[in-house]
Amino acid sequence: MLSTLEVFTTVIVGLMVGVEFSVAFVMHPILNALPEDSGQLGHAHGGRMLGAVMPVWYIGSLVxxxxxxxxxWHHDxxxxxVGAAVLLILSVIMSLLLLVPINNRNKTWTPENRPADWKQQMKRWERFHYVRVAVIVAAFTLLVAALV
Known part of the structure; x- marks a missing residue:
């Protein structure tokens, strides 16, 4: 039973890492290369879609x-x-304090109502996201190491 939990948890966290890695290194570069309105609308849509799914995924992974x-507890x-759990807690705290406030603004923006500094806000979100990706990759790595 424990080994099933270990594998299931590692797969769920690994999939989350894959999605967040893809957002950072695939989706955002694509959206940033689109003409302003298209890219900004894509960022807003992604913020709404992933903003609804990722909180459940992060908290579920932590649980x-x-x-x-x-x-x-008494196993090798x-x-x-525990180290992975601490890193996942850090990723949730980072999300709540740094990323979610920017995303909550971004997901409501349209070409008509976006602020003049919307690109700077998105770049700030991306920098925080890169750090969060590094944190969850480290957590995933610890989980994989715990399996072996």
Whole structure:
């Protein structure tokens, strides 16, 4: 039962990492290369779509890792899983304090109502997102290491 939880949790976190990596290194460069209105509308739509899904994914991943910590407390690799949990907590805190406020503004913007500094705000979001991606990649790495 524990090994099923370990594999399931690692896959769920790995998929989340893949989505966030793709946002950072595939989707945002594509959207940023589009003409202003198209790119900005794409950012807003992505903010609405992923803004609805990712909170559940982040919290769900954290809950699964916490269950793994409790269920496997006396097993090898638990320290690595605790480390992953700490990093996932950090990613949630970063999201709430740094990324969500910008995303909440971005997802309401249209070419008619966007602020003059919308590009600077999106660049700030991207910088924070790169750091968050590094944090969740590190958490995923710890989970994989705990499996072996």
């Amino acid at each position: 699964l890792v916490a269950i793994w910590v409790v269920a496997g 690799g638990t320290g690595l899983v």
